[in-house]
Amino acid sequence: MALVLNEEQQMLRDSAQAFLTGNAPVAHLRKLRDGGDPTGFSLDIWRRFAELGFTGALVPEDHGGVGLGVVEAGVIAQELGRTLTPSPFVSTAVLAARALVRAGSDAQKQRWLPGIAAGELIAALALDESSKHRPFELDTAARRDGDGFVLDGAKTFVVDGHVAQLLIVSARTAPAGAQGDGITLFLVDPGAEGVAVERTSMVDSHNAARVRMSGVRVGPDAVLGGLGQGGVLLEEILDVGRAVVAAQLMGSADEVFARTLAYLKERKQFDRFIGEFQALQHRMATLYCDIELAHSLVLHALQALDADPAEARAAVSAAKALACKTADLAVREGVQMHGGMGMTDEFDIGLFMKRVRVGQELLGDANFHADRYAALGGY
Amino acid sequence: MTDLDSFRRETRAWLEANCPPEMRRPVTSDNDACWGGRRFKFQSDAQRVWMQRMAERGWTVPTWPRAYGGAELSKEQAQVLRQEMRALGCRSPLDSFGIWMLGPALLKYGSEAQKLEHLPKIARGEIRWCQGYSEPNAGSDLASLQTRAELQGDHFVVSGQKIWTSYADKADWIFCLVRTDFGAKKHTGISFLLFDMESEGVSTRPIMLISGRSPFCETFFDNVKVPAGNLVGEPNGGWTIAKYLLTHEREMIGGIGDRAAAKPLGRFAAQAVGLADDGRLRDGALRTDIARFEIDELAFRCLMERTGDRARRGQGDPAFSSALKYYGAELNKRRWELMMSVAGADGLEWEGERSHEGALARTWLRTKGNSIEGGTSEVQLNIVAKRLLGLPGA
Numbered sequence: 001m002a003l004v005l006n007e008e009q010q011m012l013r014d015s016a017q018a019f020l021t022g023n024a025p026v027a028h029l030r031k032l033r034d035g036g037d038p039t040g041f042s043l044d045i046w047r048r049f050a051e052l053g054f055t056g057a058l059v060p061e062d063h064g065g066v067g068l069g070v071v072e073a074g075v076i077a078q079e080l081g082r083t084l085t086p087s088p089f090v091s092t093a094v095l096a097a098r099a100l101v102r103a104g105s106d107a108q109k110q111r112w113l114p115g116i117a118a119g120e121l122i123a124a125l126a127l128d129e130s131s132k133h134r135p136f137e138l139d140t141a142a143r144r145d146g147d148g149f150v151l152d153g154a155k156t157f158v159v160d161g162h163v164a165q166l167l168i169v170s171a172r173t174a175p176a177g178a179q180g181d182g183i184t185l186f187l188v189d190p191g192a193e194g195v196a197v198e199r200t201s202m203v204d205s206h207n208a209a210r211v212r213m214s215g216v217r218v219g220p221d222a223v224l225g226g227l228g229q230g231g232v233l234l235e236e237i238l239d240v241g242r243a244v245v246a247a248q249l250m251g252s253a254d255e256v257f258a259r260t261l262a263y264l265k266e267r268k269q270f271d272r273f274i275g276e277f278q279a280l281q282h283r284m285a286t287l288y289c290d291i292e293l294a295h296s297l298v299l300h301a302l303q304a305l306d307a308d309p310a311e312a313r314a315a316v317s318a319a320k321a322l323a324c325k326t327a328d329l330a331v332r333e334g335v336q337m338h339g340g341m342g343m344t345d346e347f348d349i350g351l352f353m354k355r356v357r358v359g360q361e362l363l364g365d366a367n368f369h370a371d372r373y374a375a376l377g378g379y
Numbered sequence: 380m381t382d383l384d385s386f387r388r389e390t391r392a393w394l395e396a397n398c399p400p401e402m403r404r405p406v407t408s409d410n411d412a413c414w415g416g417r418r419f420k421f422q423s424d425a426q427r428v429w430m431q432r433m434a435e436r437g438w439t440v441p442t443w444p445r446a447y448g449g450a451e452l453s454k455e456q457a458q459v460l461r462q463e464m465r466a467l468g469c470r471s472p473l474d475s476f477g478i479w480m481l482g483p484a485l486l487k488y489g490s491e492a493q494k495l496e497h498l499p500k501i502a503r504g505e506i507r508w509c510q511g512y513s514e515p516n517a518g519s520d521l522a523s524l525q526t527r528a529e530l531q532g533d534h535f536v537v538s539g540q541k542i543w544t545s546y547a548d549k550a551d552w553i554f555c556l557v558r559t560d561f562g563a564k565k566h567t568g569i570s571f572l573l574f575d576m577e578s579e580g581v582s583t584r585p586i587m588l589i590s591g592r593s594p595f596c597e598t599f600f601d602n603v604k605v606p607a608g609n610l611v612g613e614p615n616g617g618w619t620i621a622k623y624l625l626t627h628e629r630e631m632i633g634g635i636g637d638r639a640a641a642k643p644l645g646r647f648a649a650q651a652v653g654l655a656d657d658g659r660l661r662d663g664a665l666r667t668d669i670a671r672f673e674i675d676e677l678a679f680r681c682l683m684e685r686t687g688d689r690a691r692r693g694q695g696d697p698a699f700s701s702a703l704k705y706y707g708a709e710l711n712k713r714r715w716e717l718m719m720s721v722a723g724a725d726g727l728e729w730e731g732e733r734s735h736e737g738a739l740a741r742t743w744l745r746t747k748g749n750s751i752e753g754g755t756s757e758v759q760l761n762i763v764a765k766r767l768l769g770l771p772g773a
Contacts, residue, residue: 003685004692261768276772281764288763289702296681297674318674367667374670379645379660 001303003296009075012068016079019052024085026348032086033205039163040199040207041086049087050119058097058240063113065097070240070305074247074298081251084355086206088122090248090362091160095241096123099168099185103225103233108187112166124164125237126155126188126211133364135170135234140213142171142184149173149223151186151194151216159362161209162199164190169213174228181231185224192216204354236309239316242363243301246316246323249359250298253291253323253330256352260284260334267339280337287333294319294326314376321369324360331356386456390463397432399425403468407735412474415504417551430504433472440478440502443486447494448502454691476545477501477508479631481554484624488571488612497552497573509576510628511541511555511598512621519758521556522565522618526600528557528572530607530614535559535572537580537603543752547583547596550576554624560615571617574605590744591729591737626697628753629704644676644714645669648721665720672713679710698766705759708749715743 005013024045032040049055057073059065073094080087097116100109115121129139140153151171161167167188174182190197194216200208225233261284264275274280301319304312331353335342342349360366402425406412410422413430421427433439436450441457443449452460482501485494500506517524526539537557547553552575560568576583580603585593612620645660648669653661660666686703689695718739719726726743728734750756764770 002688002691003681004688004694261770264770273771275770278761278764281768281770282757282760284768284770285702285705285760285763288768289706292702293675293678293682293706296685297678299685300677300681315677318677321671322674322678370667370670370674373674374645374660374666375658377643377645377670377673378658379649379654379666379669 001307003299003303005071005075005299009071012072013075013079015052016054016076017082019048020079020083020085023048024087025083026351029084029086029205029351040205041088041160041163045085046087046122047119049089050117054089055093055119056097056117057093058101059093059113059117060101063101063109064117065113066117070243071299071302073240073244074302077244077248078251078254081248081253081355081359082255084204084252084351088124088160088163088207090241090244091124091164092116092122094244095125095237096166096168098240099125099224099233099237102236103185105221107221108224112187121166122160122164123166123168124158124161124209125241126158126161126167126169127234127238128157129153129155131156133361133368135238136176136181136183136231138170138172138183140169140171142173142186142218145217148217148219149186151188151213151218153213155211155213157200157361158197158209158211160207161190161211162197162207164197164209166190167195167211168224169211170230170234182228183230183234184227185230185233186218187222187224188213188216188218192218202358204351204358206355206358235313238363239309239313240305242320242369243298243305243312243316245359245362246294246298246320247302249323249327249356250291250295252352252356252359253294253327256327256330256334256349257284257287257291259349260330260337263338274337283333283337287330290326290329294322297322314373317364317369317373317376320364321366321373324366324369327356328360328366383455383459387459387463390460391467393436394463394467394469397429398467398469399429401425402429402470402472404470405468406470407738411470413470413472413504414474414507414546414549416507416549417505418549419504419507429470430472434503437502439473439475439504440482440498443482443498443502447486447498454687458687473504475501475504475507476510477506480510480624480627481508483627484554484571484620485611487623488620490611492608493573493611506551507546507549509544509547509550509553509598511544511553513543514540515542519755521621522569524556524558524569526555526557527561528559528570528605530559533607535605535607535610537572537574537600537605539600541598541600542586542595544583544596544598545594545752547576547598548585548593552576553581553598554611556617556621559617563615566618568615569617569621570614571611571620572605573609573611574603578603578605580604588745589747590741592741592745594745623697625754626700629700629759632704632708632749632753643673644717644721645673647718651721651723651725665717668720669717672710672717676710676714679706682706696767698762701754701759701762702767704753705750705756705763708756711749712746715746719743 053066054076056065057068061067080089100112127135142149142151167190169186169188171184172182173184176182194214196212198210200210202208267274298319301315304315334349335353338349341347413426438450440449441452441460445451514524528535528537555572557570557572558568559570580601582599583596586595587593648660655661722739726739729737
C-alpha cells in the first residue's frame with residue numbers, strides 16, 4: 001500500500017477540515033473555556049459531526065455507521081488536532097466504538113453502536129488508575145455476585161467521562177498470573193448506584209473525569225468480551241487509540257508549524273523579517289524534517305492497524321513516541337519563536353502547547369512507548 | 380494476481396537461482412563492495428558472477444532504457460526488486476558513482492552519442508567514475524570553483540585542482556566542473572566536462588582521513604587536453620547539471636540511513652551488552668537511546684517510501700532531497716555512535732583480524748563525513764529553509 005492518502009481519504013480530510021475550520025476553529029474552544037461551559041464541548045457540533053458520518057467512522061454499516069478504517073479515523077483526528085476542537089471523538093467514536101465492535105455481543109452492539117454512529121451516545125474508557133499510563137496495573141476489582149459482578153475502584157484521566165452515558169471500565173476479575181490475564185472489561189452506567197463522577201478541569205480546557213466506584217452492581221450482560229481475557233483486547237483497542245491520538249498530535253504540530261512559519265515572515269526586528277535569521281531558519285528546517293518523518297510513521301502505523309492489529313504493535317508505539325516528541329518540539333519552538341506574544345493568552349500558540357501536553361500523556365507518553373518498542377524488539 | 384505480483388514472484392525466483400550464497404551475507408567492510416572499473420580486482424568469483432548476471436539482466440541500472448544497459452523497469456518494479464533483494468539479503472551487485480550520480484545527469488542532459496558511449500559501460504561496471512566538484516576554496520560555496528577550461532580548437536585545456544575526489548586514484552573517468560567564463564557571474568561561467576583520468580596531466584594524491592583510510596584524493600590537472608565533444612549540455616550551462624546531479628548525490632548519501640538498516644541495532648545490542656533478568660538491556664540509558672534511534676530509523680524508512688510514492692504521483696519537490704540528505708546523514712552518524720557504545724572496548728580495536736582491521740571504529744570515524752560530503756548539513760538546512768519553507772533571505 002502506498003504511504004500516502006488515497007483519493008477518498010483526501011476528500012475525507014478536506015471535508016473534516018472544511019467543517020472544523022468553518023464551525024469549530026480555535027475561537028470555538030476559547031468561547032467554551034471563557035464562558036465556563038459546564039460540559040466543555042458543543043453537543044451541536046458533535047451532532048453535526050455525526051451527520052457527516054464522522055462519529056460512526058469505525059462503526060460497521062449494519063449498525064448505522066460508515067464502516068471506515070483506522071486510517072480514516074486518524075485523518076479526522078488530525079483535523080481535530082489542527083483546530084483544537086473539544087470533541088468526544090477519540091473517547092467515543094474511536095476507543096468505545098472499537099471496543100464494542102471487536103468484543104461486543106450482538107445484543108451489546110445492537111444496543112450501543114447505533115447511538116454512537118448517530119451522535120446520541122457518548123461513551124468513555126475508564127482505564128488509568130495512576131498518574132502514568134499503566135493499563136495492566138489495576139486495583140479496580142470486580143467480584144462475583146450471583147450471576148453479576150460488584151465493582152470497586154477508582155479511575156483517573158477518563159477522557160469525556162463527565163458527559164459519558166456509558167463507561168467501559170477495566171477491572172481485575174482474577175489476580176495477575178492466573179489463567180488468562182485476569183482483566184475484564186465492563187460496560188457501566190455512570191448513573192448507577194455507587195458511581196461518582198467528578199469532572200476534572202484540565203490544562204487544555206478539554207474534558208476528563210475521575211470516576212469512583214464503590215459496590216457498583218452490574219449484570220452478566222455488562223461483561224464486554226471474554227471474562228479474564230481483556231488484556232489482549234485492551235491492547236488492541238488502546239493501540240487504535242494511540243495511533244489516532246498520534247495523528248491528532250500531528251495535526252496540532254502542523255498547525256503550529258504553519259502559524260510559526262507565517263509569523264517569521266511577517267515579524268520584523270532589526271529592520272528585517274526574523275525569518276531571515278539563520279539561527280531560526282535552521283531550527284524551522286529541522287522541525288520541518290521532523291514533522292515529515294513523524295507523519296510518515298504515523299500513517300504507516302494507521303495502515304498497519306488496518307492490515308493486522310497484532311502485527312502493528314511496534315509500529316504504533318514508534319508512531320506515538322515520535323508524534324509526542326515531534327509535537328512537543330513544534331509547540332515549544334512555536335512559543336519561543338513567537339517571542340513575548342507566544343506567552344500571551346491572546347495568541348493561540350499557547351493553547352496548542354497545552355493541548356499537546358495532554359495528548360502526550362494520553363495512552364502512554366514517549367517514554368512509555370519507547371520502552372514498549374524496545375521490549376517488543378527483544379531488548 | 381496483478382502484474383506486479385507476478386513480477387515479484389519471478390524476481391524472487393531469479394534472485395534465488397542467481398545470487399550466489401556468498402553475496403547474501405552482510406557486508407563487513409569497504410572491501411566487500413564491488414566498484415567495477417578497468418583496474419578493479421574482484422574479491423571472489425561469486426562477486427564477479429553476481430555483478431555480471433545482474434548486468435546482463437539490466438538490473439544494475441533497472442530503470443534505465445535497454446539501449447543504455449538497463450531493464451526499463453517501472454519505478455514500482457524497481458521498488459519490488461529492491462524489496463526482494465533486501466528480503467534475501469543480496470548485496471548490491473555494483474556500487475558506482477556512474478550509476479548513482481552521472482547516469483541520471485547524462486540521461487537528462489547528455490547527447491545521444493554521450494549516452495551510448497558512457498551509460499552501457501557504467502551499467503556493466505567497466506568504467507569507474509569519480510566526481511570533480513569540490514576545490515580547496517570551493518567547498519560549501521561550490522560555485523566559486525576556479526579550475527579553468529579553455530577551448531582551443533577542437534579541445535579544452537583544463538588546469539586546476541580538485542579536492543575530496545572520492546576514489547580518484549581508482550577511477551577511470553571523471554565528471555568535472557570547470558570554469559569556462561571568468562567574466563560571468565560565478566554560477567553562469569561553469570561547464571560540465573567528462574574526461575579520462577589516464578589523460579596526460581592528471582595526477583592524484585590520496586588524503587589520509589581520521590579513519591586511517593584514504594577514500595578521498597586531491598586531484599591535479601596540468602594542461603589536460605579534453606576533446607570538445609566531452610562537454611555535457613551547453614557551454615557555461617554546467618551549474619544546472621551540477622545541481623541536478625547533486626540532488627541524486629544527496630539521495631544516495633541520505634539513503635545510507637536506509638541501507639544500513641539491515642542490521643537491527645537492538646538485537647546486536649542484546650547480544651553484545653546482554654539482557655537483565657527482566658529481558659531489558661543491561662544498560663538502561665543505552666536501551667532508551669537505541670529505542671529512540673530505531674524509532675527514528677523506522678520513520679526515515681517510511682519517509683523514503685512516502686517520498687517515492689509521492690514522486691510516482693508526480694508530487695514532491697526536488698529540493699526535498701536536501702531534507703532526506705540532512706536527516707539520513709545525521710541518522711547514520713547516530714547509528715555508528717550507538718554501535719560504538721554497544722561494542723564497548725571491543726569496538727576500539729584498530730588492527731588485527733579479530734576486529735576486521737578495526738572495521739567498526741574506522742566506519743564510525745568515516746561516517747562523520749556523511750554530514751559534510753555532498754553539501755554539509757548546514758547547507759541542506761539552508762536549502763530546506765529557502766526552497767521548501769520560502770523563508771526570506773535564505
